[in-house]
Amino acid sequence: MTASKRKKLLAGNWKMNMRLAEIEPFFTAFSAALRPGVSNHVDILFAAPFTQLHATLAATRARGFAAAAQNMHFEASGAFTGEVSAMMLTDIGIRTTLVGHSERRQYFAETDDSVAKKTITAISNAVTPVVCVGETLEERKSGATFQVVSHQLGAVLNALKNHGPVQNREGFYPGDLSDSIVIAYEPVWAIGTGLSATLEQAQEVHGFIRKVCDEILGSEFAVRARILYGGSANPANIAGLLSQPDIDGGLVGGASLKAADFAAMCNAAMS
Ligand code: PGA
Numbered sequence: 580m581t582a583s584k585r586k587k588l589l590a591g592n593w594k595m596n597m598r599l600a601e602i603e604p605f606f607t608a609f610s611a612a613l614r615p616g617v618s619n620h621v622d623i624l625f626a627a628p629f630t631q632l633h634a635t636l637a638a639t640r641a642r643g644f645a646a647a648a649q650n651m652h653f654e655a656s657g658a659f660t661g662e663v664s665a666m667m668l669t670d671i672g673i674r675t676t677l678v679g680h681s682e683r684r685q686y687f688a689e690t691d692d693s694v695a696k697k698t699i700t701a702i703s704n705a706v707t708p709v710v711c712v713g714e715t716l717e718e719r720k721s722g723a724t725f726q727v728v729s730h731q732l733g734a735v736l737n738a739l740k741n742h743g744p745v746q747n748r749e750g751f752y753p754g755d756l757s758d759s760i761v762i763a764y765e766p767v768w769a770i771g772t773g774l775s776a777t778l779e780q781a782q783e784v785h786g787f788i789r790k791v792c793d794e795i796l797g798s799e800f801a802v803r804a805r806i807l808y809g810g811s812a813n814p815a816n817i818a819g820l821l822s823q824p825d826i827d828g829g830l831v832g833g834a835s836l837k838a839a840d841f842a843a844m845c846n847a848a849m850s
Pocket of ligand 1 (some may be wrong): 663738765769770771772773809810811812830831833834
């Protein structure tokens with residue numbers, strides 16, 4: 580499968596932003612700035628805080644976009660105060676979640692092990708995990724980027740491989756695992772800093788990620804899996820990023836809070 584066959588995915592990560600009253604006005608402005616037909620060619624997704632998911636879901640459904648959670652727990656239920664399960668997400672119609680965002684790893688003790696468990700639980704419940712990986716500045720400076728990324732990604736892909744067929748009500752896997760998981764490369768030093776990776780740096784790691792996918796889950800998965808870039812992606816750099824052969828979309832933080840900016844990025848993904 581060539582890069583052009585993988586449908587582009589632009590995912591906004593609102594983080595802990597967007598009050599309820601801001602949601603409808605955001606989508607009104609966003610839709611108005613979107614070129615006609617973009618959502619037929621580009622998957623557009625918004626990862627909202629739990630309490631905003633109902634409203635985000637209603638607003639996105641009505642317009643042909645999708646809503647996602649930013650996290651979930653790997654257990655089905657139990658004594659996990661403050662957590663939300665995959666089934667609770669599907670109860671309200673959420674079918675995608677971020678998993679292992681670097682802010683979860685950094686501030687909330689998310690580990691490779693919990694990310695792997697969440698990935699399997701998500702897929703088992705027909706929730707698509709957007710699995711985030713990426714190195715810190717120190718790791719990049721010390722030449723450990725590939726090692727860190729392959730370790731983080733390896734934990735997830737090997738867990739999937741060792742788990743064997745994941746049954747879910749839609750029979751996604753082993754049918755087509757590449758439709759059931761999205762990978763996001765987010766260099767930690769580029770997140771929220773205004774300092775995006777260069778096109779060369781981003782493509783180099785994306786190509787490497789596809790190689791790791793190939794090694795662990797095989798070439799069919801590797802050629803089909805979508806790999807998003809995240810880290811200070813914006814309207815000025817998105818077209819260049821998306822022109823790279825192994826970059827299939829963006830996970831966008833700051834710029835996804837500005838309706839016109841994010842719409843411009845989605846428009847760029849269509850051309
Ligand atoms: P940013 O965030 O676009 O603001 O750098 C990206 C992310 O954390 O997903």
